[in-house]
Amino acid sequence: MIELRDVSVRYGSTVAVEGIDLDLPTGKIYGLLGRNGSGKTSLLSALASFRRPSSGTVRVDGQDAFENPAVMRQTCFIRDTLDTNESDKVRALLRFAGWMRPNWDADYAAKLLDLFEINPRKRASSLSRGQKSAVGVVLGLAARAPLTILDETYLGMDAVARSAFYRELLGDYLAHPRTIILSTHLIEEVADLFERVIVIDHGRLLLHEETDELRGRGVTVTGPAAAVGEFVAGHTVLGEQTLGGVRAVTLDWRPDPADLARGESAGLNFGPVGIQDLFIHLTSRAQPLEATR
The missing domain is CATH 3.40.50.300 (P-loop containing nucleotide triphosphate hydrolases)
Structure with a gap:
């Protein structure tokens, strides 16, 4: 050790x-x-x-x-x-x-x-x-x-x-x-x-x-801006992009199957976050997240 x-x-x-x-x-x-x-x-x-x-x-x-x-x-x-x-x-x-x-x-x-x-x-x-x-x-x-x-x-x-x-x-x-x-x-x-x-x-x-x-730690939620905003409320946002009426938000969160089903019913799509993307999001924050082990 x-x-x-x-x-x-x-x-x-x-x-x-x-x-x-x-x-x-x-x-x-x-x-x-x-x-x-x-x-x-x-x-x-x-x-x-x-x-x-x-x-x-x-x-x-x-x-x-x-x-x-x-x-x-x-x-x-x-x-x-x-x-x-x-x-x-x-x-x-x-x-x-x-x-x-x-x-x-x-x-x-x-x-x-x-x-x-x-x-x-x-x-x-x-x-x-x-x-x-x-x-x-x-x-x-x-x-x-x-x-x-x-x-x-x-x-x-x-x-x-x-x-x-x-x-x-x-x-x-x-x-x-x-x-x-x-x-x-x-x-x-x-x-x-x-x-x-x-x-x-x-x-x-x-x-x-x-x-x-770590690979399963983050998720990117994409869909209509209003639906995304409602879905991600209360979760730690690592980054986001908006194009027209479409919004993509990367979260430091692992949604369970019920959350995914709820999001999909609202027209949202979910994607994994690679280690490099998660690293970029985490280290780009003005205030680092609390350390985890």
């Missing part, structure tokens, strides 16, 4: 993360979502023991994580920049990872290099941005660390390479279960990988839910 209790991260007078409480059962793929500047990387840095929280505690299996060699050996944190000496050759980076990571799989790393067409004899400084991202992916996946954190690692990769990465991540996770946390802006691309979704906004926890629960 990974436990965060009242974790805050501050940079001088700037508060990046404030008072976050999270319980993360191990052996799942988590999606960490948040807008730019929401505090995602600061939270992940504290979780990965790269940074001591300004206040609060991070524990892994009951042990304080910061500067704990036993915990840090089992944690792999790959950021969107390749944290290496760029004069090193790729094969040197892999060799160093093999020394540092007790679960390192050199054969799998070589397979991934072939998949992403990376020449191990090349210097990191000579790689394109997409190739550097691919090397980060190789380091993250082949480490097979019990806690693997990928913070926008693959943004420099093209669509074909990202698709290959998603396939490899899921396949290797099923073969070698571990805890994987993905921070991403490409929500629609990777949403099917998530077992749980965490959303933070302005440094605070907005929600932490099972993906299946």
Whole structure:
């Protein structure tokens, strides 16, 4: 179990993360979502023991994580920049990872290099941005660390390479279960990988839910403006659009069958809200909803 209790991260007078409480059962793929500047990387840095929280505690299996060699050996944190000496050759980076990571799989790393067409004899400084991202992916996946954190690692990769990465991540996770946390802006691309979704906004926890629960959380109601207005009264509105006499309202609500039947009899249509759309609606609010877990 990974436990965060009242974790805050501050940079001088700037508060990046404030008072976050999270319980993360191990052996799942988590999606960490948040807008730019929401505090995602600061939270992940504290979780990965790269940074001591300004206040609060991070524990892994009951042990304080910061500067704990036993915990840090089992944690792999790959950021969107390749944290290496760029004069090193790729094969040197892999060799160093093999020394540092007790679960390192050199054969799998070589397979991934072939998949992403990376020449191990090349210097990191000579790689394109997409190739550097691919090397980060190789380091993250082949480490097979019990806690693997990928913070926008693959943004420099093209669509074909990202698709290959998603396939490899899921396949290797099923073969070698571990805890994987993905921070991403490409929500629609990777949403099917998530077992749980965490959303933070302005440094605070907005929600932490099972993906299946989140998918069913919102509903879009469309129909004659007056009928829609009457139906949605009293419910939390996430967003709305009006065109002529037709109104579409997105709600943070899960209507039961009786509600749906009542709405359909009034000429209303109901549609699901995807994770990306729900994320946009939730984080576009002037005042965030109360955090849920």
